[in-house]
Amino acid sequence: MRRDVFQAIADPTRREIINVIAHRSMNLNTVADQFEISRPAISKHIKILAQCGLITIKQVGRERYCEAKLQKLNEVSQWVEQYRAFWNQKLDALEEFLANEENNKTFKPLKTKKK
16 A cells, blocks of 8 residues: 555654654664553554555664654655745735725714614
8 A cells, every 4th residue: 555644644653653763763663662462463554654665674683673764754745845835925915904994994984773
């Protein structure tokens, strides 16, 4: 199954795994010790992260080490940036519209109902 980086970061546990190994390479047991979920669950998350290209697993002797490959997060950054530009443009247009409405507003006294 082909997975993408968006699937990887959709899960909060996977985001935390990325955060844990972003600063230094760790063996699988050390990564698992950081969480209160089962080791098989952590292994499943790590497998998904590896399939997405966000981590690599290297065998060193009897240990398997996880290393972050955060370049793939650029895909997310680029995707978000296009929408940031879109919404900034829309909000700027709204701000201009509201400013024009305020400037064109004339004083109109409130009508009161007569009894």
